[in-house]
Amino acid sequence: MKLSLAIAIGKAMGWLSRITKRGSGVMVTGRIILKLVPTAVSELSRNRKIVLISGTNGKSTTTSLIYHALATKSAVASNFTGANLFAGITAALGQNRSASVAALEVDEMVMPWAIEETKPRLIVLLNLGRDQLDRLSEVRMVALKWKQSLALLPSYCAVFADADDPFVTWAARDCVNVIWFTAGAIGHIDASTCPECGVILNWSADKSTYSCECGFRKPNPEWILRGSELSGPNNQQINVRSAIPGAAALGNAARAIVVAKTFGIDISAASDAIAKVSSVDGRFGKLKIGQTNFRLMLSKNPASWRETLTTSASGPKAVALVVNANAQDGKDTSWLWDVDFTPLAGRTVVATGERRLDLSARLTVNNIAHRIAVDEKDAAKILGAQEADLIASYTAFHRLAKKADR
Amino acid sequence: MTLTLVHLLPELLGTYGDRGNVEIASWRLRQRGIAHEVINVGANDRIPVSADLYFLGGGEDDAQIAAREILERDGAVRKIINNGGHIFAVCAGFQILGASFPASQNRTMIGLGILPIETLAGAQRSVGEILLKPTIDIATLSGFENHAGQTRFLDEAQPLGAVIHGVGNGLEAGADGIITDQVLATYMHGPAFARNPELADWFLSRKIGVLEKLDAPIFQQLHDERVASVK
Ligand SMILES: [Zn+2]
Helix, strand or coil, rough: CCCCHHHHHHHHHHHHHHCCCCCCCCHHHHHHHHHHCCCHHHHHHHCEEEEEECCCCCCHHHHHHHHHCCCCCCCCCCCCCCCCCCCHHHHHHHHHCCCEEEEECCCCCCCCHHHHHCCCCCCEEEECCCCCCCCCCHHHHHHHHHHHCCCCCCCEEEEECCCCCHHHHHHCCCEEEEEEECCCCCCCCCCEEECCCCCEEEEECCCCCCCCCCCCCCCCCEEEEEEEEEECCCCCCEEECCCCCCCHHHHHHHHHHHHHCCCCCCHHHHHHHHHHCEEEEEECEEEEEEEEEEEECCCHHHHHHHHHHHHHHHCEEEEEEECCCCCCCCCCCCHHCCCCCCCCCCCCEEEECHHHHHHHHHHCCCCCCCCCCCCHHHHHHHHHCCEEEEEEHHHHHHHHHHCECC | CCEEEEEEEECCCCCCHHHHHHHHHHHHHCCCCEEEEEEEEEECCCCCCCCCCCEECCCCCHHHHHHHHHHHHHHHHHHHHHHHCCCEEEEEHHHHHCCCEEECCCCCCCCCCCCEEEEEEEEEEEEEEEEEECCCCCCCCEEEEEEEEEEEEECCCCEEEEEEECCCCCCCCEEECCCCCCCCCCCCCHHHHCCCCCCHHHHHHHHHCCCCCCHHHHHHHHHHHHHHHHH
16 A cells, blocks of 8 residues: 555545544654655654654653754654554654654653664664663663664664663664763663673672773763763863753763754754743643642653652742552652652652552651542642642543643 | 671662662661671672671672672682572572573573572563562562562472462462572562561561661552552
8 A cells, every 4th residue: 555545545544543532643743654655754754854863761861852853954753752662653753744854752661663764864772771660671681672773773773872871882882873871870770790791790899880800991072061061072062952841861961962063963953942842742841729829840761850859849839759560650669769869858748549558658767747649630729729749640640640731 | 796687699680670779778777776887799709608688689690690609619608508598589599499490592501509499491581560469478479570480389389479460480370489598589689678668677576576666658559559559
């Protein structure tokens, strides 16, 4: 079947799914296109400049920032609303066929396929950490999949990789064309052994670098982010601005600037566009429940909870935490015990979500005074008329984000 | 006398929130005003061999092998046992204490030989909620398991519990974990002590005798909710 016909059918079915309120329609569109033309992604990628973005945390935000930076020059196809599996990628490429550029968020496990099909010019690798322990059991296994796939890259494809993360370094270090980045992250909760040889990895006392007796070590980065100052290989000094709060967001804004530069975009135009993005797919969106004005934040795994708790610490005094354990959240809640909730001390804390008792037990042992609410409405009753952060795990976040002001 | 709790190699064996069990044990002692200290032993630290209670958690392949090598040095774990220490071991930590355990590429690693068990590579991972009828006098046990290995006894031994739901040791044993004079081990990982406050107190009692009841309803509520969620 001809690709354009498949896309037309896919879009029609997606529209039908949307108006019958079965879903956003994106997945349906993508699935149908792929079903009718299995080579659709490869065909839709031809003659386009494509950047793929993957990693455990920060995919959607980084993709969105890259999209806005690239869009200052030309039309861009993108899927930064988080549909990052086969169908979502297909739909994004099919929706906007005239765009000569595409910025695609890709699930970690889908990377080998996406690389093979889209033949990207640039691959952005953010980080690899544990996420949904009951499904992805070994971080190193994911890193190995990346490594095998990246080893086959042609030299015209550059890899822009985070040198702070030993798993990313290991996956990317054999690539011909790799650009290293550091934002000065300290340590890695899952990298106690060397990904290359398995013996204990030596971390420097300040946890800023790592090395192993086998020769595996942190590479020297070309791009370095210190605070909000980004310095590049040719003495570039760029002040990074972000309307999204937190150190992670600043790191992602810096990455987007480097990607923009690689794609030949004017840096100041890209920086301005990046600095205007204040919310991605509901993250940091506003939602009023009862009398409480919530700011929505997403936390998916120990690394992202740490990040979010730090960002939230400079926010309002009140905070509601929502923990679920559905398939998309990960059914195993033991990660709660790997998160130090101390940044919440002294704040007004409400624990809710389907696994509020697990959360409450954790907070109790962490000496964080809190109350338990059955749901966010109940939490709002407890909190009353004030500003509050609402930090939610995956399924709760996406349910609430649909109602939020972006 | 101050009680000493030792978390062995948390960076290597701590994948599933295992530090939680140490924190919970410490918290339960503190609530009762029982003086104690907690020591985290890293890969380059000397292992104290005359402490009271030891915790050994779960971990991935390479970490498990690295941990085995460290724990084997100077016969540290044997000394701990000889000195009267008690060990709570979970998942990879449970396997390490046996005669052998499996690793990637079909390797079989020699264990520390403390427990009369051997662990074989399972055909598929056992992942999910687990429920046990304990062989000791405490309430039904609730946990989450996530392991590829399956463990069998090489000698007559007492399991921690009979499996009501889930897999546990596997190999058709219908049981989970083991209880010996000085070791309590299980495949219930991470916050096993959070869900099972009676198990936490039972482990602490092994060293310090009868404990007064603790008024901390959240743990009882969590236990009951988890048990009910499976039935
Ligand atoms: Zn090495």
